[in-house]
Amino acid sequence: MATRVKQAEDRHSSLGLTDDDLLSMYRTMLTARLCDEQQFRLNRQGRAPFVVPVSGHEAAQVGTAWPLVRGKDIYVPYYRDMAVCLVAGFTAKDVFLGLFGKADDPSSGGRQMPAHWGSRRLGIITGSSPIATQIPHASGIAYAMKYRGEDSVVASWFGDGATSEGDWHEALNFAGIHKLPTVFVCENNKYAISVPLSKQCAVEELSVRAEGYGFPGATVDGNDVLASYEAMKEAVERARSGAGPTLIETNCYRFYPHTSDDDDRTYRSREEVEEARKNDPILLFGNYLKSVGITDDAKLEGVREELKAEVDRAVDEAWNAPDPEPESATRHVFAEGSGEGGPGGSSSPGDDEATSSKASGPLG
Amino acid sequence: MATRVKQAEDRHSSLGLTDDDLLSMYRTMLTARLCDEQQFRLNRQGRAPFVVPVSGHEAAQVGTAWPLVRGKDIYVPYYRDMAVCLVAGFTAKDVFLGLFGKADDPSSGGRQMPAHWGSRRLGIITGSSPIATQIPHASGIAYAMKYRGEDSVVASWFGDGATSEGDWHEALNFAGIHKLPTVFVCENNKYAISVPLSKQCAVEELSVRAEGYGFPGATVDGNDVLASYEAMKEAVERARSGAGPTLIETNCYRFYPHTSDDDDRTYRSREEVEEARKNDPILLFGNYLKSVGITDDAKLEGVREELKAEVDRAVDEAWNAPDPEPESATRHVFAEGSGEGGPGGSSSPGDDEATSSKASGPLG
Amino acid sequence: MAEKNMVQTIHDTLHDEMKADDRVVVLGEDVGARGGVFRVTQGFLEEFGEQRVIDTPLAESSIVGVAIGMALHGLIPIPEIQFADFIHPAFDQIVSEAARIRYRSNGDFGVPMVIRAPWGGGVHGALYHSQSIEGFYGHVPGLKVVIPATPRDAKGLLRAAIRDPDPVMFLEHKKTYRLIKGEVPDEDYEVPIGKADVKREGDDVTCVSYGLMLHHCLEAAQKLQDEDGVSVEVVDVRTIAPLDKETILESVKKTGKAMVVYEDNRTYGPGAEIVATIAEEAMLDLDGPLVRVAGPDIPAMGFASNIEHFYMPDVEKIHAAMKELAEF
Amino acid sequence: MAEKNMVQTIHDTLHDEMKADDRVVVLGEDVGARGGVFRVTQGFLEEFGEQRVIDTPLAESSIVGVAIGMALHGLIPIPEIQFADFIHPAFDQIVSEAARIRYRSNGDFGVPMVIRAPWGGGVHGALYHSQSIEGFYGHVPGLKVVIPATPRDAKGLLRAAIRDPDPVMFLEHKKTYRLIKGEVPDEDYEVPIGKADVKREGDDVTCVSYGLMLHHCLEAAQKLQDEDGVSVEVVDVRTIAPLDKETILESVKKTGKAMVVYEDNRTYGPGAEIVATIAEEAMLDLDGPLVRVAGPDIPAMGFASNIEHFYMPDVEKIHAAMKELAEF
Ligand SMILES: Cc1ncc(C[n+]2csc(CCOP(=O)(O)OP(=O)(O)O)c2C)c(N)n1
């Protein structure tokens, strides 16, 4: 998994990525990292009871989320995917509204734990805590896309732990049978909380399982945002062209404990964590940007300061936002009139609110 | 899958099978076939409300059950496995006691539908209707065998349909991780009731999935009892030696409808069925036995008449056996004293009845 | 107006709904060429094609999970669980996902789908082809559970379920499929989800039930009327959740005596909530004990006819309890 | 005799059982090096080795399914489900398999195992780390469900569960883990499964509860005693299934007034059976309405403190209901 500082040759142009693309990818990765550092600070201050870290997964997430088309494709992330959601359109403030459980939390209005992402407007499917349950949803959305004749794609993200669940197997099998326009992305950080990969499976690479479902699998360096992007770009094109699903395994590492409730010293040595940090995806990407002359240390420092200020502002705004009304807890058990996602509604971003299914007829 | 009449060269001696072994394998296969024909006759006569056929699977079942050691190894069959249970020690009468739901039905005393096999005495684990639920049990039994330091092996059988269930995935994954002494046998007859293989998976051979669990898989001609035996013998030796699990896929065909409630004409052409019957495993094995001079048509006819008489006798005895007492329905919801399988009990054949766990201490 | 049995009615209603709205798709085991093991989707594959009539792999969790995804993206999926006994692998997708998606997203997402499942005993189905599951799913906020007992209700409730913006579990008692026939209006109509129905008017005793048992109750009530001139009001719950307390309480307040009949295991079963509701809200109107007639607390009915019969509440058992209550 | 909190007691009891009987193994997610996310198996891996302390893949259905196999072959497995909310994927293995194996085999096979799961809310767990599941599993014949509320009961019930020849679900309320402390006898003893316990004697009102709510009830009862001199008898159900009707009815017949308090969703919840049982068997002894205080019928409690608080029954709500019932 070890990755050395990249050579100076240009690896991004051939991928169709401009210098600006690279810079905004870098900014997104760094924003996620800064939000992470902030949320742990807030946790220590007693202002955030529960934190789910992303640090270490930024390249895998930004690289695999980037090839999707906003406003058209669908994102089915899991709790670790802050950076996926930032790519999809979440703002730092949105992140902290969720962290503080505020009424304006776009995911759930303060109902769910932090990092349980969702936004119909942005095409991010609401997520739950039970591992792997979202993967069959992705297959179903992909089926609907194909059925409706869209040329859109849905991607789902999950950890290595999720691959052990029956739902994971059933979802991939269904997608393979119908050659659905979807990509399955495994963020393999080698642990399911404390359970090491060796106790989760008897294979070196989880991507080998794709063969059993009749579609290709690939394993890439998840610390390398360009490698992650390249693999995903191919998979998305494959899906969009009607050739079917792909399973992409991105090898990465979780720098912090599983959550603010975890103590990873019980199952990982500090040396192991330090070793992994040498491949910090943001560090590596920064080095690449410098090596190809897109930026320099001074510019990068400027970006960090600018983003840091933004994140601090987001924290203040979110902190001062209103809490949900206690009585609001009884709402939305069932639909409240046609304003809510009902028959005819769709996860597609931009789709207007659900129409009643009474208006039947042709699709669209 | 097409298999031609075997040449005259001896294929069994090298497998360590004597002429007598072959003849008793043949008798077991034929007994299953005759029980099948009888139970459908009884169904038409209105004497048996529900029938699960085995015809077409006899070679796959006898070939894969034969290498296990009775009184030591454990069988975890599914409803289709009449012939597996005959190998394990079931008699034709036992089969019909279950068919008629009699008090002496060894599997359930008339509680379960026919073909829901089980017998602690014979090391056949009680089965249910929900597909694939028995496979994790096999992995657990294998874990206990290894933990207890036995050199026994547990095999589980299931259809192609079962491979789609989450439990199937989870059970194989667990067995692979712990290199358990177990063999997974898929009787692939190409249909889950009416659903063809092409709508169940996107692969040619289900055995390719074994690689994703870190152990070998093999696909064999399930109409060829010697080929099935050979593959299983290797797998059992592998398991017993501590080398771990194997997935064996036996290609076969179900000659009758799924059950007496099914009408297979809605989903299979008569031509397809007729074509498959040309590879009737009993016919093929009979031809082999003749080709290597172990028997001849006259002898085979004699065997058929002898077994036919046995099966008819079994039907009469079972039919005249007592029904369960209605009030007995309230029994065995929970253990009735230490006579029943409780802590310390074991599925191992020959194990004396369960001891109470109060007597704790060393294993055994 | 035509007389149909339950299975024909459900088939025809589903057919008309698919014809009228191409967002409606059915998926499940053997729903295609086989037309469903109970023939509910017979002929659908030929008419609507395999894109809308989907034979799935043998995997209930994904049958529901994939349907949820379809519902999230503009379709109205109608997953069929071949037997209610086999819905258990999908428990997580139903309870954690389908029933909670609207709530957890604060109303942002909805899951319009109808989960169909044949349930119930008396068909030689033994432990795994006879189960009642409404006791589990009635306890899941965010999920609606309906059980039609007549063809007329089956059509109206199925149409209402398909038009409902939230997940609805539609339970069809296997034994009623061909046994129960009745007039079915030709015109389009809906039977509102959440409304019980008085299937027989009476003054002396209120008998609350649903599914196959409702018909046993009606027969027992008639017997009691004929033999003893006792007039029993029979209330068909129709919707397990949300439960229509009003209709039940209104009847009990009128008769002053109440019994609940259900096939599910007695303890912690659906009848417990109905009895508890009556006890809490109509105790002072009662002039007799509250009575439950239900399946015994054993894992399931057996295969052998006599042990299956031992399990199932039947007309005799119900009539005896009714008579005793009436005479109290 | 030592004072311990719940989690320490469960840890110590489990430890002693593993030490005494090498057929006992624990399996689940993070039970090894991590010692369990709630530290119940802390130190077990080091002492008993990874053969007996098994970190499993993230797959609940097989955690239970594999445990069933172990139980069928001479071991006494104790699967841990990390949070009760995540037991749903194992519903089929528990309901169709563990609970039915003895029955379906006519007593030939048994499944001695103890499924442990931390449940309950009030811990900022939101929709998926707060659930009550006893309402589902109490309705499964063949399965025993116990919920200790005190360290003393936790030790005795866990020892009884491990010695029970049938599957037992052992539910541990997360909020009580460190909150609830109590004296735990050093000697070996068992608390019989199926016996409720009067945790506080009283004459005016009977309050039936379990788990965290039991402690709220005790506090509310004390408050009512101090402020209004009302004496409330508090019954700890301890075993959800099989339910100890006798102890409950005895108390109700003495006080003539009964209320049931539970955290689970109200409708079709555990309290329904308890209220129904009282209504059926003690109606004539009642001189007040039957009262339920329970969680509302919404999918779950929210994360934000105020909406979580909105869901949970607390001492004030319980005290108010108690007072009202006492004054009836
Ligand atoms: C069905 C289920 N079981 C258990 C849990 C508890 N849990 C939450 S995260 C987690 C580990 C997930 O590991 P992985 O999938 O590798 O993702 P990572 O956290 O490493 O990114 C577990 C066991 C859960 N949320 N859902």
Ligand SMILES: Cc1ncc(C[n+]2csc(CCOP(=O)(O)OP(=O)(O)O)c2C)c(N)n1
């Ligand atoms: C969980 C579950 N779902 C559905 C069924 C209904 N059912 C019984 S057998 C069967 C098909 C099984 O096919 P396969 O596994 O290939 O075995 P075969 O009958 O072909 O030998 C189905 C769908 C069931 N028994 N269990």
Ligand SMILES: [Mg+2]
């Ligand atoms: Mg991981």
Ligand SMILES: [Mg+2]
């Ligand atoms: Mg098959």
